[in-house]
Amino acid sequence: MLTNSLAEGSPPYVGTRPFGIGDDRIFFGRDREIEELSALWRDSRLTVLHGGAGVGKTSLVCAGVVPRLRAEGAHVLPLGQIWRRNVFPTAAFPEQNPFTLALLSSWYPDESPIRVAGLSVLNSLRRHRRKDRFGAPVPTFAVIDQAELLFREPMPHAGQRRRFLDQLQDALTAEPNLRLLLAGREEHLDDLLSLGERLGEDAGTHYPLRPFDRDAAVQAVHMPLTGTGREPGRDAVESLVDELRTVRTPWEATDRRIPTVAPALLQLVCARLWAGPEPAAALDAGPRTGRLAGEVDEVLGEFCGQALAAVAADHRIASGRVVSWFRAAFADRGSGGGVAEERLGTGPPTEMPASVLRAVEDLHLVRVRVRAGVRTHELHHPRMIGPVRALGERSWPVRRPEPAELLQAAERALCTGDAAQAWYAAEAVIRACGNDGLRLRAEAEHLLGNIACERRRADLAVQHYRSSASIFEVLQDGRAVGLLLAALGRLLMDGSAADAVRELRTAASRLPNDLVVQIALAQALWGAGQPTAAVAVLDTVLARDGDTPEALRARGEMLVDLGRTEPGLRDLRRVDHLDRPSTRAAWVLAETARDDAADPRDLVGGVGGHDGVWPDPAGILGEAAESGPVLLRVARVRGLRGQEDAAVFAARAMRAGRPPLPPHLRDEARRLMTTGSRASRATGRE
Secondary structure, eight states: OOOSTTTTSOOSOOTTSOOOTTOGGGOOSOHHHHHHHHHHHHHOSEEEEEEOTTSSHHHHIIIIIHHHHHHTTOEEOOOEEOSOOTTSOGGGSTTSOHHHHHHHHHHSTTSOHHHHTTOOHHHHHHHTOOBOTTSOBOOEEEEEETGGGGGOSSOSOHHHHHHHHHHHHHHHHHOTTEEEEEEEEGGGHHHHHGGGGGGTTOOOEEEEOOOBOHHHHHHHHHGGGTTSSOOOOHHHHHHHHHHHTEEOOTTSSSOEEOSOBOHHHHHHHHHHHHHSSOHHHHHHTTGGGTHHHHHHHHHHHHHHHHHHHHHHHHTTOOHHHHHHHHHHHHSSTTTTTOEEGGGTTTSSSOOOOHHHHHHHHHTTSEEEEEETTEEEEEESOGGGHHHHHTTTTOOOOOOOOOHHHHHHHHHHHHHTTOHHHHHHHHHHHHHHHTTSOHHHHHHHHHHHHHHHHHTTOHHHHHHHHHHHHHHHHHTTOHHHHHHHHHHHHHHHHTTOHHHHHHHHHHHHHHSTTOHHHHHHHHHHHHHTTOHHHHHHHHHHHHHHOTTOHHHHHHHHHHHHHTTOHHHHHHHHTTSOTTSSHHHHHHHHHHHHHHHSOSOGGGGGTTOSOTTSOOSOHHHHHGGGTTOHHHHHHHHHHHHHTTOTTHHHHHHHHHHOOSSOOOHHHHHHHHHHHHHHHHHHHHHTOO
């Protein structure tokens, strides 16, 4: 029988959270899956683990497969995430691909962000290759969890997402020792497998993860307590598992048993019973008395009611409206078996935004299935029908997540494009922390600064970054302070380069060895019209750490702008010069100035008319349409090619403000405006 014998130690069940690294001692019921998925991961360059929400994908990887491979001596990277964790201020790395930086920061958590900033996935993997004792490279096992987020719509930063997916394909193609595992929801299986299309016949394999069968569920309940001296009898465990397989509805005359148990519900019920005052009594009563059924109904009903109340509070909707909508959509006789996506929100009692549907899916209240090409939403498990129907109209108390969970929810909301929800959750973290939990409060202020940057509210970003930096100062976290000071300095560049220089000189005096601060200082000096000092700072950085991609990129661009083509190209050859418009523009300018061999259409990825004239410059330049330095490089390339619109781009460069054109480059822009206008008049096309 279940007892509280482990109450003084860690609990035997994880409840609503997934199993993590270190939970392998209490992870049971997946022996076959661990063996099969480990073999697939070893043998395939791309493996896709797929299943419904809450089926245990993250748990299988973290508590099952990763410990198995590491015990065998395999080189397995930490769990990879593509949603932007709150580990760096956005403004400190303004031109980074957020998906790439998030992934590399999670794969290499001990690296300073500046060491991975600017690297592609392929270059980062090559930098961190491991070799055996004979000098041969060993396989790198890498996983990306929640990979379906890459294919959710709408998704912000669509262009950067597309380039990130290209980076993953490049890594799979060019790095034969990479073994990539993607864990994602089954409705996105085709999207996930498409990443292996460049591999030809070796296009990857997939592994479906299903709910527990009866024997696996019994093992998952019984084994965590084995050896404690108070493990439950098998009959008690079987009674609980059978109860979780039993479906009762008012439109069926008899109870129905289904063959599977949802792992998320199993852990939820076990954790709640374990935490109760008399967990043994609920099992010993047995299903015949109805007490066990009542206990399970109570746990599931309380979970659903509180989860829906939390969703309602997060979305500022009356709790009763959300509960009524959910019950009508998913637990009545007509829709209990599934609701097509186009029908959701169209019938009584009320319409709900798509963000509410995503929230209840992420909380494991519903799951998605694709049938004949139609996305269908249904209850996470049929055992929930009765408890959901019994929710009634009562108001459920909102049991807020812990501040750390709230912060994670805010980060995830920002990644999926819901900046308003991210802001609300980050503010909730600050309220929940009060005067305690200084680190979480600092991280929440930090995240609010990031959200303000997303909204292009530099004033708000400065306010929250300063608040975060002051708290990290108290915590004596010099690395966090350095990143935030660099972010503050960069935010000031667009308004006043001189103010940015002052801010960053102060930061550099306090953190003289911080590469992020030094690189930001160099770029502020460049923006303030001090090119010699800017290059000197970067020379010092690269003399100390010659492999820093951001320093190489910044110095390469500066040298090209100064007409020092060959040394500029040497720097740019050492970084991924195609990933950013500013670096791509510098590269094409250098190549054009050197030997007139570059096609100016390369500046925009080969898009343009057959005559080399760009039909839609603003659209083609995209993110760089307001960048003074990029527009000037475009103008210079056009001028070197003798094309008449050089003056147009030069004039735009003079007006641009994100960032503005540095003072020492304005004379070149004026020259191009004058010579370009004369050329236009000469041909009668002004």
